[in-house]
Structure formats: structure tokens, C-alpha cells
Amino acid sequence: MNKQLKITSTLFIICSMLATALLAQDTKTISLREAIDLSIKNSKSLKASNARIDEATAIVKEAYNNQLPDFKVSGSYIRLSNADVSLKLGKDTSGGGNGGGSGSKGGVPKINSAVYGMANLSLPLYAGGRIKYGIESAKYLAQAASLDADNDKEAVIYNTTSAYINLYKAAAAVNIVKEDLQSSMSRDTNFSNLEKNGLLARNDLLKSQLQTSNIELSLLDAENNLKIANINMNLMLGLPENTLLSIDSNFINVDQTLMPFTDYETAALQQRKDVQALALRKKASTTGIKSAKAEAYPTIALTGGYIAANIPHLLTVTNAVNIGVGVSYNIANLWKTNTKLLQAKARATEIDANEELLNDAVKMQVNKDYQSYLLSQKKIDVYEKAIEQAKENYRITKNKYNNSLVTITDLLDADVALLQATLNSRFAKADAVLAYNKLLQTAGLLSK
Numbered sequence: 001m002n003k004q005l006k007i008t009s010t011l012f013i014i015c016s017m018l019a020t021a022l023l024a025q026d027t028k029t030i031s032l033r034e035a036i037d038l039s040i041k042n043s044k045s046l047k048a049s050n051a052r053i054d055e056a057t058a059i060v061k062e063a064y065n066n067q068l069p070d071f072k073v074s075g076s077y078i079r080l081s082n083a084d085v086s087l088k089l090g091k092d093t094s095g096g097g098n099g100g101g102s103g104s105k106g107g108v109p110k111i112n113s114a115v116y117g118m119a120n121l122s123l124p125l126y127a128g129g130r131i132k133y134g135i136e137s138a139k140y141l142a143q144a145a146s147l148d149a150d151n152d153k154e155a156v157i158y159n160t161t162s163a164y165i166n167l168y169k170a171a172a173a174v175n176i177v178k179e180d181l182q183s184s185m186s187r188d189t190n191f192s193n194l195e196k197n198g199l200l201a202r203n204d205l206l207k208s209q210l211q212t213s214n215i216e217l218s219l220l221d222a223e224n225n226l227k228i229a230n231i232n233m234n235l236m237l238g239l240p241e242n243t244l245l246s247i248d249s250n251f252i253n254v255d256q257t258l259m260p261f262t263d264y265e266t267a268a269l270q271q272r273k274d275v276q277a278l279a280l281r282k283k284a285s286t287t288g289i290k291s292a293k294a295e296a297y298p299t300i301a302l303t304g305g306y307i308a309a310n311i312p313h314l315l316t317v318t319n320a321v322n323i324g325v326g327v328s329y330n331i332a333n334l335w336k337t338n339t340k341l342l343q344a345k346a347r348a349t350e351i352d353a354n355e356e357l358l359n360d361a362v363k364m365q366v367n368k369d370y371q372s373y374l375l376s377q378k379k380i381d382v383y384e385k386a387i388e389q390a391k392e393n394y395r396i397t398k399n400k401y402n403n404s405l406v407t408i409t410d411l412l413d414a415d416v417a418l419l420q421a422t423l424n425s426r427f428a429k430a431d432a433v434l435a436y437n438k439l440l441q442t443a444g445l446l447s448k
Helices: 002-024 032-042 044-065 130-196 202-237 249-253 261-271 273-296 339-402 408-442
Strands: 027-030 070-079 113-126 244-247 299-311 315-328
Touching (some): 032 130, 130 249, 202 244, 202 408, 261 339, 261 408, 339 408
Antiparallel strands (some): 299 315
């Protein structure tokens, strides 16, 4: 009686501890759409992409600044020590009796300081097109950066879908293996009673118990995989790591309408963000060639300025305003090779080659993912037949075993086959959803 009381008390304590542990963890039921929205909101890679967009936008603003006037102000105060000053204003400045003044020595002023200030304004009028092409190129690159961010967004959506389906499969595996474990433990109990009554060989009972142990090990692996998948999903969604996620399995039943292959290939070549981004970079490289050619032309600017200076005992300058037109041309351009032009042409050639490589890769990816989706649909049909066959095989084998027509090994093998068929059937439907989403990503249609 005391022993039974101790066991009951122990079980009560264990149940209380488990209940407390479960309450300490947040449980959140989440749909695939909610998971995608959270991952987009908290994605670290998208934050980096947005930073690159900001950088490209700043470069555009910098390019626009080049067509605005420059206005510089400078000033200085100079202290001199024992400066020898010789004025050459006339034939004879050493002078007679009226030459000396305040702060002078022998008719020559004593200079020990100077102060001056300047203001310069420069407005570019013509730069051979460098400013215009610089703005145009920066715009193309900013648009390409934005498309890169959209492409990264599609990758985040697909990765989230993949992690979500992986979590679903891990949870499904745990549930299926638990059901099989309960069935196996129930069989062990029946076999144990038969063995006690001398109706079952000890070896057969041990074989059944060994399979139960193997199922327990499989359950431990499945639960560990579920924990890892849950943590990975929490990190992607920006949730606390101890949040228990409950999957909404309705995503399995979402209609997956398959279009003809040519529609996906056409969409991929026209709508994929990386293809569009590369096309913009190609335009930017063409503009870069024009800008490099403009290096051979002079620059013309409208200039203006103001100068004020004061050298005590010698000179004072005020209201010295100037305005004019400045021309700058590097004569060395006549014999120096325009390396910027060569570099721009090389970049354009490289982008052309990358464009061809990307188009080939896109076509190959669409073909591969289209066939993978068709294969996943065929697997569903095969696994559905397989699970019906496994159920019937287990039923027949169990009847034969009850009539001593087959061994315990045959029964256990039939049970394992049924478990594997059940897992394959459940996983195949989830894999088909993932294959469909992969096809959409490859075609540039996932975010739509």
C-alpha cells in the first residue's frame, strides 16, 4: 500500500512539473501566411537589402549634386616675424624726409601680420555629358538595388515556406510515431499475457519488445528534430526561442493550379527580379561608356568670387568682386589612353556574358522545378496506393499470425512497412506544396 502511495505521489509530482514547464512556454498557432509576413518583417537579410537601397539612393543624390553650384568660403590670419618688405611702386621708394609714417622704419612699412578672406562660386555649364550620364547611371543602379531587394524577399518567402513545411513534417512524424508506439506497447502487453499463460514463445515476446524499443528511439529522434525545426522557425520569425509553434495544416489543401511549362519559362525571363536587375545594370554599363567618352571633352563653368584683404600699414582690399567663365581641359587626353573607357567596355562585355549565363540558368531551373513538381504529384498517387497496400498487408499478416500461419517477424515487418508508408504519404503532400512554391520562385511569381 505504501509502495502504491509513493508511486502515485511521484507521478503527481512529475505531472505537476510537466504542467509547469508547459505553462512556462508560449504556444502560438500560426498559419503559413502569418509566418511569411513575420519573416519578411524581421528578416535580417532584408534589412541589409534595404540598407543597400538607401546607399544607392544616396549615390543618386550625390550625382544630382554635381549639377548644383559650388560655393566655398575661406579666410586666414597670418602672423609674420621680421618681414623685409621692399615696395617697387616707383623708381625711388626709399624716399626723402616725408617718407616715414606710423609703423614704418626708414620709409618702409613694418609688416608683422596679414588677414584675408575669399568667397568663390562655381556653376558647371558643360562637362561633356559626365554629369548627365552620372545621374542616369546612378538611377539605373538604384533601381537594380531595389530589384535585388525584391529578389531577396522572394528568397525569404521560399525559405520560410520550406522551414514551415519542415516543421509540419517534424510534427507529423512525432504524432505518427507516437501512435505506432502506443499500438506497439499495447501489442507487447497482450503478448506478455500470452507468454505468461504459455501461449507465446519467449523469443517472440522479446522480438516485439525490441521493436517497441526501436520505435521509442525513433520517437526520440523525431522529437529532437521537431525541437530543432521549432527553434529554427522562431529565429526566422523573430519570436522567442522557447515559443511552441502549432502548425495550421490547411496549407496542404491550397489549390495548386499548374500552367503550361512555356508560361513559367516566359514569366521567369520577364518577371524574375534578378533578370530585371541585370538588365538595368547593362543599361548602367552602356551609360558608363558614354560617361567615359566624355572625359575627352573640356569642362566649362560660370565662376564668381569676392576677395577682401588687409595688411596693416601696407594694403587694404575691399569690394573686389569678380565674375567670369572658366574653361578646363586636360591636354594630356590627346596622347594618354582613355583607361576609363576601356574599363567601362570590359564591364559591359562581362555583363553581356552574365546575362546569357543567367538566361540559360533560368531556363534550366524552370525545367528542373517543373519536372520536380510533376514528380511530387506522381509520388502522392504512388504513396496513397502504398499506404492502402500496407494497411491491407498488415491486416492479412495479422490474421495469418493469429492463425499461426506466419511468424512474429512477418507481423513486425508488416507493422514497419505500414509506419513507413504512413510517413511517406504525409510527407509527399507537404513536399508537393514546397515543390510548387519552388517553381513559383523560379518563375518570379512567388510574391504574387
